[in-house]
Structure formats: structure tokens, C-alpha cells
Amino acid sequence: xxxxxxxxxNITAHMEYLDVALEKFINLKCFHPIESSxxxxxxxxxxxxxxxxxxxxxxxxxxxxxxxxxxxxxxxKVEYIDRSIDAVCGIITSIHKKLKKLVEKxxxxxxxxxxxxxxxxxxxxxxxxxxSFDDMFLCEYISVRVGRIPKDSIEKLRFYxxxxxxxxxxxEDEHYSWCMYFTANRFKREVxxxxxxxxxxxxxxxxxxxxxxxxxxxxxxxxxxxxxxxxDRLQEEVDKFLxxxxxxxxxxxxxxxxxxxxxxxxxxxxxxxxxxxxxGFVEEIDVDTVLGKYEEIEEIAVEVxxxxxxxxxxxPTKLKNGWFSKPFSMFVEMYGLPSTKDIDPTPFxxxxxxxxxxxxxxxxxxxxxxxxxxxxxxxxxxxxxGKIGIRVGISxxxxxxxxxxxxxxxxxxxxxxxxxxxxxxxxxxxxxSNFTMTLLLAAIAIGGSLxxxxxxxxxxxxxxxKHYAEVLFSHNGLAGLLFYLFIGVGFAVQxxxxxxxxxxxxxxxxVAIPLILIFMAEPLDRLFDKEKMFPxxxxxxxxxxxxxxxxxxxxxITNTMSFMRVGGFVLAHAGMMLVVYSLMSMQSGVxxxxxxxxxxxxxxxxxxxxxxxxxxxxLEFFEMFSRYYxxxxxxxxxxx
Numbered sequence: 001x002x003x004x005x006x007x008x009x010n011i012t013a014h015m016e017y018l019d020v021a022l023e024k025f026i027n028l029k030c031f032h033p034i035e036s037s038x039x040x041x042x043x044x045x046x047x048x049x050x051x052x053x054x055x056x057x058x059x060x061x062x063x064x065x066x067x068x069x070x071x072x073x074x075x076x077k078v079e080y081i082d083r084s085i086d087a088v089c090g091i092i093t094s095i096h097k098k099l100k101k102l103v104e105k106x107x108x109x110x111x112x113x114x115x116x117x118x119x120x121x122x123x124x125x126x127x128x129x130x131x132s133f134d135d136m137f138l139c140e141y142i143s144v145r146v147g148r149i150p151k152d153s154i155e156k157l158r159f160y161x162x163x164x165x166x167x168x169x170x171x172e173d174e175h176y177s178w179c180m181y182f183t184a185n186r187f188k189r190e191v192x193x194x195x196x197x198x199x200x201x202x203x204x205x206x207x208x209x210x211x212x213x214x215x216x217x218x219x220x221x222x223x224x225x226x227x228x229x230x231x232d233r234l235q236e237e238v239d240k241f242l243x244x245x246x247x248x249x250x251x252x253x254x255x256x257x258x259x260x261x262x263x264x265x266x267x268x269x270x271x272x273x274x275x276x277x278x279x280g281f282v283e284e285i286d287v288d289t290v291l292g293k294y295e296e297i298e299e300i301a302v303e304v305x306x307x308x309x310x311x312x313x314x315x316p317t318k319l320k321n322g323w324f325s326k327p328f329s330m331f332v333e334m335y336g337l338p339s340t341k342d343i344d345p346t347p348f349x350x351x352x353x354x355x356x357x358x359x360x361x362x363x364x365x366x367x368x369x370x371x372x373x374x375x376x377x378x379x380x381x382x383x384x385x386g387k388i389g390i391r392v393g394i395s396x397x398x399x400x401x402x403x404x405x406x407x408x409x410x411x412x413x414x415x416x417x418x419x420x421x422x423x424x425x426x427x428x429x430x431x432x433s434n435f436t437m438t439l440l441l442a443a444i445a446i447g448g449s450l451x452x453x454x455x456x457x458x459x460x461x462x463x464x465x466k467h468y469a470e471v472l473f474s475h476n477g478l479a480g481l482l483f484y485l486f487i488g489v490g491f492a493v494q495x496x497x498x499x500x501x502x503x504x505x506x507x508x509x510x511v512a513i514p515l516i517l518i519f520m521a522e523p524l525d526r527l528f529d530k531e532k533m534f535p536x537x538x539x540x541x542x543x544x545x546x547x548x549x550x551x552x553x554x555x556x557i558t559n560t561m562s563f564m565r566v567g568g569f570v571l572a573h574a575g576m577m578l579v580v581y582s583l584m585s586m587q588s589g590v591x592x593x594x595x596x597x598x599x600x601x602x603x604x605x606x607x608x609x610x611x612x613x614x615x616x617x618x619l620e621f622f623e624m625f626s627r628y629y630x631x632x633x634x635x636x637x638x639x640x
Contacts, residue, residue: 003344004283004318004636006032006307009290011278013300018049018269018276019262021300024293025278025639026261030286032316032636033268034279039312040270049276050267055256058089061096062253069099071242075254085259091252095245102238106231113227118203120220123213137205143188145195145202148176153198165191265639281307281316281636307340315340318636325350327387335621336631341465343457345629349620350391352450356616358395359446360569363577365407366605367397392613402427403570407601408577430574439567447563448488450624455481458628469525473517475552476627483514484556519549559623566619569612576604 009031013021025031036048066073136144154177157167165183172178183191205216206223242249270277282290287304294300307315317337319329321344328350338344361367374389400406404413404426417423429435455476462470462477471477490501517524523533523541534541580600587593625631 002320003338003340003342004320006281006283006315006318006340006636007287008305008307008309008313008315009280009282009287010303010305011294011300012275012303013297015271015274015276017297017299020297021276021278021294022262022265022269024297025268026258026265028290028293029638030282030289031638032281033265033639034281034313035267036270037267039279047271048267049269049271051263053260053263054085055089055260055263058092058252059256059260061092062249062256065096065099065249068103069238069242073246073249073253075257076250077254088252088255088259091248092256095249098241099238102234102241106234106238109227109231109234113224113231115204116206116220116224116227119205120217120224121203123205123216123220141185142182143185144180144182145192145200146180146205147200147202148178149195149198149200151175151177153200156198160194163187163191163194165194268639279310279313283318314634316636317633319344319346321346321350324391327384327391328353330384330388331617331620332631333635335625335629337633337635338629338631339633342630342633343461343464345457345625348453348457348624352624353388353616353620354391354395356446356566356619357392357612358399359443360566360612360616361392361396361573361608362399362403362570363405363407363573364397364400364413366601367393367395367400369393370396370605370609403430403574404428405430405574405577407597408574408580408604410574430570431578436571439570440564443563443565443567443570444560445492446566447560447619447623448484450563450619451559451627452481452485452488454624454627455484461628469521469528473521473524475518475521475555479514479517479521480552482510483518486510487556488560515549518552519545562619562623565615569608569615573604573608576608577601580604 011021011025025033036046036050040046040048062073065071151172154169164187165181167179167181169177169179181191181195206220268278268280270279291302291304294302317340319332319337321329325347329346331349331353332338332344332346358367361370371390371393374386374391374393377383377386377389379386401413404410404417406412410429410431414426417426430439458474458476459471459478459481462468462474473479486506490506493499494501522545526533526535577600580596583600584593584596587596
């Protein structure tokens with residue numbers, strides 16, 4: 001349960017072995033590479049290799065083929081390329097060009113079918129017209145237009161009654177009137193403009209259509225039928241071509257992705273003269289894996305160094321936790337990963353989160369139901385939050401057993417305590433008004449203890465970093481710990497046992513001196529670093545320091561009082577379930593009572609579970625993390 005130890009690794013060789021080295025590198029699953037830009041900018045004479053991806057256009061063509069034809073191109077394993085990039089790209093271009101021609105044919109047929117179907121609809125709507133299309137459209141002096149017009153536009157035609165046209169409506173549907181108009185050729189443009197302004201949609205009757213509407217309908221149906229057959233045959237041709245090309249497409253797609261990966265990996269390559277270097281970090285346990293990848297290639301050297309060997313580079317952080325605390329690393333990652341010189345707070349978060357959630361949510365039935373829900377989320381959805389749900393649900397059930405609460409029923413477990421365990425009553429009666437103050441004081445005591453532990457973690461972390469001024473003088477260091485412990489324990493002892501704890505000696509030693517050290521923390525820190533204690537003058541420091549000291553004292557109070565919410569939510573849970581049982585008592589039948597019981601419990605679980613989860617996370621981040629944790633680490637991420 002700690003931060004994984006890493007080593008710095010340099011992979012070095014002459015330029016002629018660059019592609020060979022990269023072919024091995026892209027398959028490393030344990031290597032955290034450093035981008036060349038992080039190194040080149042700090043050392044004169046180094047160069048980078050990253051350039052525009054030569055495969056991007058062809059890869060986009062493959063995506064277009066897959067999307068347009070709903071055809072999944074399977075990938076195959078590629079370890080080397082036996083053709084040039086141009087040859088592979090040429091395969092894709094040739095296949096795509098052929099497919100485009102087939103698509104154009106398909107589009108032409110679809111357009112033809114659409115036009116014929118529109119014409120068929122029009123003809124069916126003018127079946128009552130007992131005139132041959134040949135006679136109608138081949139008039140020498142008359143122009144005829146067939147189509148549809150919105151029904152509300154027909155009324156507007158009366159404004160154009162004086163114009164030289166004849167309008168006929170054959171049938172109507174909900175929105176349109178299927179119609180025709182004709183006019184003399186010399187007025188054709190004027191009349192067409194009139195009908196266009198009234199949103200007339202013209203439907204063109206194909207030239208091959210002859211005879212009366214009934215005859216034309218048969219001809220169009222045959223044409224549509226034949227066109228659809230052509231479309232089906234063309235689709236079969238497309239499908240067959242895709243299947244026949246699938247092997248080439250799979251090879252090309254896999255090869256291009258392989259080449260693309262190698263090109264992408266070049267952003268981690270640093271050039272120095274006729275040599276290159278790939279730098280990165282590897283877990284200690286994986287060093288042999290990297291060495292094994294290159295052991296057969298004598299021309300490529302792999303050098304292993306301690307993780308802090310190159311001061312220009314920041315070692316990445318990889319958390320390693322046990323089965324219980326591992327899911328809670330999600331919360332740590334939300335705040336920020338620790339640096340390699342910090343401690344991993346995940347185990348502390350796991351324990352305190354479960355403890356606080358269990359206290360605030362305590363209920364045997366709802367806790368076990370929450371654990372079951374978490375298990376289902378893990379089993380069927382694979383969600384990390386489900387693993388947390390299992391743990392906090394069991395914790396809630398444990399504290400519910402102490403409270404004697406099962407789905408809000410505070411009496412059902414009384415026989416367990418009195419008849420089986422031999423107690424006179426259950427350990428904690430949450431609804432007892434005499435217990436309320438004890439509960440709130442206990443919550444404050446828990447909060448104070450967790451704050452003290454957080455200060456202890458801060459002292460330990462800074463000891464590791466050798467930040468001795470922070471250890472001694474910080475408000476989260478020894479000075480702050482002495483002050484906070486004395487005030488907290490002193491008030492508790494003096495109020496409980498009537499012992500005088502606060503006297504002149506203790507106040508001077510455990511209050512005044514720690515506060516003076518906290519006040520002087522920054523100047524003393526500079527003194528440790530052999531710098532000037534008051535670079536901006538004493539006056540400015542004292543003015544600013546007084547306000548900062550006041551803020552520190554205020555933070556001690558507010559952070560401690562913030563834990564009162566722990567006791568508050570214990571009472572809130574009992575209060576909400578009391579409302580549920582009150583509503584149940586208002587129901588007359590078993591069905592109504594059962595429905596209120598089920599939905600009342602589910603509502604309380606959802607509402608309180610969400611609120612308690614957020615509030616505990618707030619306590620972790622603001623009351624505890626803020627005292628010992630920075631979260632400024634760099635995540636361990638492999639190229640793979």
C-alpha cells in the first residue's frame with residue numbers, strides 16, 4: 001500500500017536503428033515515456049523527430065468506408081510492414097475510388113426512383129383527367145404544369161383571376177391540393193412566377209410516360225420495380241466487393257495504424273548527432289521486461305538509473321494498494337496524485353471514509369442493501385464506485401447494528417441486546433434526547449482525532465522530504481499539533497474531571513510559544529535555507545502575519561466544528577425514517593403500508609446516500625487533505 005518505486009531508463013542507439021527500437025517501444029505496456037519537448041528545450045543541440053502523420057488521410061478514408069457502408073474492417077496483428085506507406089495508401093485509395101463509383105450509381109438509381117415515385121403520386125391524384133399526356137404536353141401554343149400547391153394558397157388565387165391561366169384541382173389531402181394549370185406560351189413566365197410565389201411544387205412527368213393517367217401509372221410502376229431490382233443488384237455488387245476487399249482492407253488498416261503508432265512514438269525521441277535517446281520511467285519490477293525486449297539487439301543500449309537521476313525530470317506516480325483501499329484511489333485521483341516523495345493517502349482515506357460514512361448512514365437493512373447495489377454495479381457494469389458502495393454499505397450495516405436500526409426500525413433488534421447479549425438496553429439510542437449532546441461532542445472528538453492524525457501525516461511527509469522548518473513551525477507541524485492537542489485535551493479534561501489544566505506555565509509552554517513559532521514560521525523557514533528572514537521588512541511581515549495567525553486559529557475552530565455534521569446526519573437519518581413510519585401509520589391497508597415502507601426507504605437511501613457520500617468527501621478534502629496533502633504528482637501513463 002504505497003507508491004510504486006520506479007527507475008529511469010534511457011534507450012540509446014544510432015539513427016539507423018530508430019525504427020527497430022520504436023517497433024519494440026510501441027508494444028511496451030509498462031514504460032512511461034518523456035516527450036522530447038520536455039528535454040530538448042533544456043539542453044542545447046538536441047533535436048526532435050515528431051512530424052505530421054503520413055497515414056492520417058488514408059485512415060480517414062477507412063473510417064469513411066466503415067461508416068458509409070456499415071462495414072467493420074477487422075484488424076490483424078502486425079509486427080512489421082512489408083510494403084511502403086505509399087503502396088498501402090494506394091490500396092485504400094483504389095478500393096475507395098471503386099466504392100465511390102458504385103455509390104454514385106446507387107445514388108443515381110435512388111434519385112430516379114424518387115422522381116418516378118413523385119410522378120406516380122401525382123398521376124394517381126389526377127386519374128380523373130381523361131386526356132392523354134401526349135396531347136397535353138405536346139401542345140404547340142399551350143404550356144401545362146402538373147404538381148401540388150398548399151391548400152391555404154388556393155384562396156389567394158382569387159387575387160389573380162384576371163391573369164391568363166386556368167387552374168384545376170383534382171384531389172386534396174390534409175395539406176395539399178394536387179392540381180394542374182395551363183396558360184398560353186407567351187404568358188408562361190408570368191404565370192409560373194405567380195404559382196411559384198404561392199409555393200406551387202411542380203412534378204415532372206417522365207418523357208417515356210405516354211397515354212392517359214391509368215396507362216402512365218402502369219408504366220411508372222414497372223419502371224420503379226425495375227429500378228429497385230437494379231438497386232438490389234448494385235447493393236449485392238457493393239457487398240461482394242467489400243467482402244472480396246476485406247483482406248486488403250484489414251491488412252491496410254492494421255498496417256496504417258501500426259505505422260501511425262510508430263510515427264506518434266517519435267514525439268518521445270530525442271536526437272543528438274547521429275544517435276537518438278528515448279527516456280522514460282519503469283516500475284522496478286518491470287525493468288527486466290524492458291531489458292528483455294532489446295536484449296537480442298546488441299546495437300541498442302538500455303541504461304537503468306535511479307528515478308531521481310535526472311533532476312530535470314519529474315518521476316511519475318503509480319499507486320499500489322491492497323484489495324480494501326484500492327477502490328478509494330478514485331477519490332485521491334480526483335484531488336490529485338501524490339508526488340513520489342509524498343505518502344499515498346489512499347489507505348487513510350479508505351479507513352476514514354468508511355468510518356465516517358458508516359457512522360452517518362448507520363442502518364443494518366439499508367447498509368446491506370447499499371452493499372448489494374454496489375456488488376451489482378461491479379458485477380454487471382464494472383463500475384469502481386460499486387466497490388466503494390460494498391465497503392461503505394458494510395460499514396453502515398455495522399454501525400446500524402450498534403444503533404439498533406433496521407430499515408429505520410429502532411426497536412426490532414432490542415431482543416438481540418437484552419436476551420442474547422445480556423445487555424440492559426441497546427448500546428446507543430439515537431432517538432433519546434439525552435443522547436443528542438453526547439453524540440455531537442463525540443462527533444467533534446472524532447473530528448479532532450482525525451485532524452491530529454492529519455497533522456501527524458504532515459509531519460511524517462515533511463520529515464521524508466527533509467523540510468524541517470515545516471515539521472517544527474508549521475500550523476500543521478509540531479507547533480500546531482502541540483497547541484491543538486493541548487487546547488482540545490485541556491478543555492476535555494478540565495470540564496470532565498474539574499482539574500485545572502490551564503495555568504501560567506502551561507499557557508506559556510503550550511499556547512504562547514507554539515503560536516509564536518507558527519507566527520514566525522516563514523522567517524524561520526528562510527533562516528533554515530540561509531536566506532534573509534525579513535526580505536520585505538519587519539513591519540509588513542508583522543501586519544500580514546497577524547491576519548494569517550488569526551486565519552490559522554479560525555481554521556482550527558471551523559475544521560473541528562465541521563465534524564458536527566457527522567452527528568447531525570445520524571440524527572437526520574433517524575428523523576427521516578421516523579417520518580416514513582409516521583406515513584405508514586396513516587395507511588389503512590397492508591398494501592399501502594408496504595408501498596410507503598419500500599419507497600420511503602428507497603427515497604431515504606438515495607437522498608441520504610448521495611448527501612452523506614458528498615459530505616464525507618468534503619471532510620476528506622477540506623478538513624484533512626488540506627493539512628497534509630498537496631496532490632501535485634504526475635500520473636504514470638504508458639504509450640501503449
